[in-house]
Amino acid sequence: MNEEKFHRDPEEYAIFKRLNNKQFSKRPNDIYVTRKTNFKAQLERCMKLISSNGNYRDICIHGMGSALQRTINLALQFQLKTNCQLHTAISSIEVTDHLMPLLDDLEPTSDTRWVSTIHITCTLPTILTETK
Amino acid sequence: MVRLTPEVIEVAPQYLNPVGQYELSLRDLKLPVIENLGATLNQFDTIDLTNNDLRKLDDFPYLPKLKTLYLANNHITRIAENLDKYIPNLDTLILNNNLLQVLTDIDPLATLSKLAHISFARNPIAMLKDYRLYVIHMLPNLRTLDFNRITQKEREAACKIYKSKLNKKTKQKQKNIKTFTPGEELVKPQTPRMTKKVADAIKKAITEAKSLEEINKLTAMLQAGEILNQNNSSSIDQEEHTAVVHIADLAHARAQELHSLLYELGHRQEKHRTALQILPRYMRRRAASYNIKRLPRSLRPLADPKTGTAKKKRPSRRYRRRPRDLLASYTNRQRKIKWLKTHIWHAKRFHMNTLWNYRLAEKSNTKCVRPTYKSLHERCLIHDMSYYGCIELEGDEEEIIKKLTPLFPSSNTNLTPKAKMYLNGQFEGQCLVYKPHTKECLTPISFMWMPSNDKQKRKLWLWCHPASYDTLAQILFSLFNTSLSTTTTTTEEPPVKKQRNDDGDQESVTITLLRDQQQLTRFRLIGPLSMAILKHALHPSMLPNDPIERKTAPFAWWTNEAHSNDKHQQQLHFWNSNIGNTSTLMPNRIISLVVRDPRVFTPIKPKLTIHTKTNIEKLETSPPSSVDLASSPLWIEKYRTHCCENKLATYQINLFRSKTLTTDSKELQLNEEESQIPLILIHHHDLLSPLSQYQQNRNDLGSGWDIILPNEWAQIFWISLIYSGARPIGQKELSLIAHETGEFQFPQEYPDTDAGIAWASKIESEQLTHFSKCPPSKRPNFFINGINSPFRPLWINIVHDWALEYDPTNTMMPSQRFYVLRDRNRLSIETLQQHLHSLVPIRVSIKDHKGVIDNTALIYLPTVDDLKTNKKTIVESRHNDQARIEERKMKKAKQTYKRGQTMIKLIEQRTNNNEQAIIHDCDRKILGAMTSGAFQFSRACCTGKGFIATGGLLTLLQQQQKKKTTKKEFQRVLVRTTTSQYYHWASLEF
Structure with a gap:
């Protein structure tokens, strides 16, 4: 790993990180957490999904890489508010780095890395649904 | 002095007068003589000859209908004899203000037995003694004279006086x-x-x-x-x-x-152009224009198109647009302004406009701003960019590289054709071309090498925008020492093969302008579904497995030593494997393919959306760049022409289709006659474009696939792709996409190139003409806002002013031309200080702020006070309206001026004035201007692209570094549109 990083000299190569657009599930109750999106807005979105206009009994929160922490944080915050049950699964996903040369006598190459992901399923308690 | 000709009579007003008589008015014509009254054809009861220069009352034709004559204000001295023969029924005669001198002058009127009303007022005779009685005596049937009734007393008096005379007279008579x-x-x-x-x-x-x-x-x-x-x-x-x-x-x-x-x-x-016009106006009938039987018999032969001069009826549109004639008119119409091969398709669905000597689709007829964005984001857009021209260089690899070097100065970060990455032809490169030995940017180009191992015979394709195509071609000719005399004929003569070999058999480079031969077409598909659509539309041709059979197969004409079967199998394998997943593919990778005729597969109904539901089982890594996917028969002219010539016409395909028994069969069995078309596909991605976004903002938005194909097949493939669900876009939508992806569009947003300058002046003149047509109260007064050149940013003034402002000691003016620092990776304060006479491309957004950005917005430098007090709105103080002042001055000097035009004159003057300082015109110093600005859907805020002067940027950085707000990473600037006096905060991005 260290060796790879060594020859990725910013003077020589420009790195383009790309996500393999494997089929991610795109149900309305899937939430993908990014580092850029406002945390409060993400929480709001979760709340909206279980409220009357979304009316979902369970939502899935996905996160990957450096957004793992945020994902867990979001799930916990959501739990605090709704007292839901959390079910966590972890996996890893393959991503591609394209290395485009910046100097004339270099060949372009591409790298693959494995990035860990987390999928948290939040299920609302059944009592709550009955009261509602 | 006018003569009373039939024409005059014909055009003279004729009407039914209040008394109910038809009247012909010949007033005020200065007629000296009465003549040609026969042309009235005895239609009028009344003829009005008032205010003429008549001297004599005569020359009437036989006009039995004429009852009234108005002859006031003439110079009549004499009245003709025998008037009763010609105008026997004359009832009223008005001779006011004439020159009748002697009482006997009126004697000839005595013959007119029906004359009942007469007036001699203001004639010399009216002053004479016994005038009235004499007239009464002479004209016994008279009832009114000079508008006064003749009484019985008067008659008796007249009788008395002239009795003796009468007796004598009667005796004499x-x-x-x-x-x-x-x-x-x-x-x-x-x-x-x-x-x-x-x-x-x-x-x-x-x-x-x-x-x-x-x-x-x-x-x-x-x-x-x-x-x-x-x-x-x-x-x-x-x-x-x-x-x-x-x-x-x-x-x-x-x-x-x-x-x-x-x-x-x-x-x-x-x-007279038609027979109908010979008739006087009152006799014309509308129906006579098409029914000659309504004309007088004498005119009928003239009006008959067979015998006379009458024009034949214009043939019907259907007749005029017979296929044969239509084709001829199409070729005639594209002689000056070129059409793309898909022009007819576009002309029915798009507003067309003439740009860069091409007739291009401007915008779709449907409302499509949001749908375009949605397709860009989720589906697929297609654009015919065949107007990009291709220049082919053929020859020794080293020589081509050596000769091309002056086009690419070393400061540029983008890799040039000589880079190892591009040399084997597996990638398409993009870079900027500069004019040789200057800093002037010419155009961005994209280029690709033909994959070949033979170093002596390489081919290089340069794709270039039409705005700078001719200049680039000329520069290339001069670089390779090709005679320039042939370039002048390029526009007239389509076959252009410029070959030059002055120095005998030495290695030479051939330059071919493929645009003028119209050989290649290029489509661009943008959007995440573009690969799915390509897979739906294209079907790679299958070669038989048996090698002997393969050689004899008639549709395998394109297999040769350069493009052997192995390579084809590689490409086929790649196509069938994982190409649905474009993200693993390297950007700008070239893949070539030979495909079957798409008409065999084109469905009858267009498919609106395609969803990629195919699950990718296993992610295959994209093949390394050493695998040759790019070699294609399309590179060789022989095969290009072959596949164009052997094209089956669409009607033939349709015949085949009608003969097939089953209608639901998916493909048509054409067997050996089916055409095979070589294509080149390029996975275009703006990651490598010369002015791509800052690294952290990069994503796949705006990426897609380019297709290069032989031009004869353009229309067929276009329809096939549209049927597969791609959404066509024109120039306007293209700039919308460029705005969404944050790319800088050539020539609109390259202000330092010749093409960019030409574009700016074109836009300016268009807007100025529109502005000058608006009434002064219905258009914005830019002068009040302190903006003197609203339609074009004065880059030169801004750059030079800031260079002086930032460093007053630096008095040297290197050149009149400024340049743009596109070398983004090396932006630092030190390099910026070396390039004071330049512009820096920037992006501006007003997220979390009020205000809008449009295409004409200007960027200003905030003062230190502005930065301290955040909440206060900043307003530009009201300026003097220079146009009004100027107009007042002119009014005082009693010069003539056209209201509202002074402003336009002043704007034009200011635009042409390169010397006058500009940055201190307003309360805040102007930094630069926007080239495009609008609401950006992908970021949900107003953003804009523009340029600011390097000196201004340095001042800005210094000022805001002192503040050190730390929390915010963006520099803040003020933005103001030309029609507004309010400044708005915006954050600067690079």
């Missing part, structure tokens, strides 16, 4: 009658005698008369004859005498009349 009735017969032999003498002369005069002098002579002769005549006939009284005199005048007038008639005959044909 009786005598006259006695002597006259035979006397007429007596006179008649006299007049024929005279006329016999003169008749020939008159005839001659009429036929030969070409000038007035001759006629005058004739008259003189006649008069001489008369005098003799008079002497002879002493017994003839005064009335008789005047009659004789009139003959001379008559001859004179007749000569003129005939003369004019002859003249008319000669010119009739030219004046």
Whole structure:
């Protein structure tokens, strides 16, 4: 790993990180957490999904890489508010780095890395649904 | 002096007057003589000749219908005899303000028995003694004179006074009658005698008369004859005498009349385009224009298109657009302004516009701003970019690289054709071309090498925007020492193969302008579904597995040593494996393919959306760049022409289709006749474009696939792709996409290139003409906001002013031309300080702020106070309206000026003035301007792209570094549109 990083000299190569657009599930109750999106807005979105206009009994929160922490944080915050049950699964996903040369006598190459992901399923308690 | 010609009568107003009579108005025409009244065809009850220069009341044709004559304000001194023969039914005669001198002048009127109303007011005779009584006496049937009723008393008085005279007169008259009735017969032999003498002369005069002098002579002769005549006939009284005199005048007038008639005959044909126009206006009927039976019989042969001059009816649109003629007119129409191969398809669905000598689709006829964004984000857009021209360089690899070097100065970060990455032809490169040995940018190009191992014979394709195509071609010709004389003929002569080999058999480079030969077409698909659509539309051709069969197969014409079967199998394998997943593919990778005729598969109904539901089982890594996917028969002209020539026409395909028994079969069995078309696909991605976004903002938005194909197949593939669900876009949507992805568009947003300058001046002149058409109250007053050049940013002034402002000691002016620092990776304060006379491309957004950005917004430098007090709105103080001041000055000097045009004049003056300082015009110093700005859907805020002067940027950085707000990473600037006085905060991004 260290060796790879060594020859990725910013003077020589420009790195383009790309996500393999494997089929991610795109149900309305899937939430993908990014580092850029406002945390409060993400929480709001979760709340909206279980409220009357979304009316979902369970939502899935996905996160990957450096957004793992945020994902867990979001799930916990959501739990605090709704007292839901959390079910966590972890996996890893393959991503591609394209290395485009910046100097004339270099060949372009591409790298693959494995990035860990987390999928948290939040299920609302059944009592709550009955009261509602 | 106007002559009373039939034309005059024809155009004269005619109407039903309040009394209910048809009236012909010949007022105010300065007519000297009454003539040609026959042209009225006895249609009028009333003729109005008021305000003319008539001297004599005569020359009437036989007009039994005429009842009223208005002759006021003329110079009439004489009245002709025998008027009763011509206008017997004259009832009213108005002779006000004429020059009748003697009472006896009116005697000839006595013959008009029906004359009941007459007026001689303001004539000399009206002043004479006993005038009224005399008139009453002479015209016994008169009822009103000078608009006064004639009373019985007056009649009696007149009777009394003139009784004796009357008696005498009646005696005389009786005598006259006695002597006259035979006397007429007596006179008649006299007049024929005279006329016999003169008749020939008159005839001659009429036929030969070409000038007035001759006629005058004739008259003189006649008069001489008369005098003799008079002497002879002493017994003839005064009335008789005047009659004789009139003959001379008559001859004179007749000569003129005939003369004019002859003249008319000669010119009739030219004046009237149709037979209907020969008729006087009142006789024309609308129906007669198409039904000749409504015309008078005499005119019918003229009006008949078979015999006469009448134009035939324009043939129907259907007839005019017969396939044969249509094709001819199409070729005729694209001689000057070129059409793309998909022009006809586009012309039905898009607003077309002429840009860069091409007829291009401007914007779709449907409302499509949001749908375009949605397709960009989720589906697929397609754009025909065949107007990008291709230049082919063929020759020794080293020589091409060596000769091309001056086009790419070393400061550029983008890799040039000489980079190892591109040399084997697996990637398409993009870079900027500079004019040789200068810093002036010319154009961005994309290039690709033909994959080949033979170093002596390489091919390089340069794709270039049409705005700079000709310049680039000329530069290339000069670089490779090709004679320039042929370049001038490029526009006229389509086959351009410029080959030059002056120095014998040495290695030479051939430059071919593929655009002028119209050989290649390029489509661009943008969006995440573009690969799915390509897979739906394209079907790679299958070669038989058996090698012997493969060689003999007629549709395997494209297999050769350069493009062997192995390579084809590689490409096929790649296509069938994982190409649905584009993210693993390297950007700008070239893949070539030979595909089957898409018409075999094109569904009858277009498919609106395609969803990639195919699950990718296993992610295959994209093949390394060493695998040759790019070699294609399309590179070789022989194969290009072959596949164009052997194209089956669409009607043939349709015939086949109609013959097939089953309609639901998916593909048509054409067997050996089916065409195979070589294509080149390029996974285009703006990651490598010269002005791509800052690294952290990069994503796949705006990426897709380019297709290069032989041009004859353009329309067929286009329809096939559209049927597969791609959404077509024009130029306007293209700039919308460029705004969403944050790319800088050529030539609109390259202000330092020639093409960019030409574009800016074109836009400016368009907007200025529109502005000048608006009334002053309905257009914004830019001067009040302190903006002197609203339609074009004055880059030169801004750059030079900031260079001086930032570093007053630096007085040198390197060149009039500024340049743009596109070297993004090396932006640092030190390098910026070296390039003071340049612009820096920037992006601006007003997230979390108020305000909008449009295409004309200007960027300003905030003051230190502004940065401290955040909440206060910043307003530009009201400026003087220079145009108004100027207009007032001109008014004072009593010069003439057109209201509202002064502003336009001042704007034009300011635009052309390169010397005047600009940055201190307003309260805040101007940093730069936007080239495009609008609401960006992908970021949900107003953003813009633009340029600011390097000196200004340095000042900004210094100022905001001192503040060190730390929390915010963006520099803040002020933004103001040209029509507003409010500044708004915006954050600067690079």
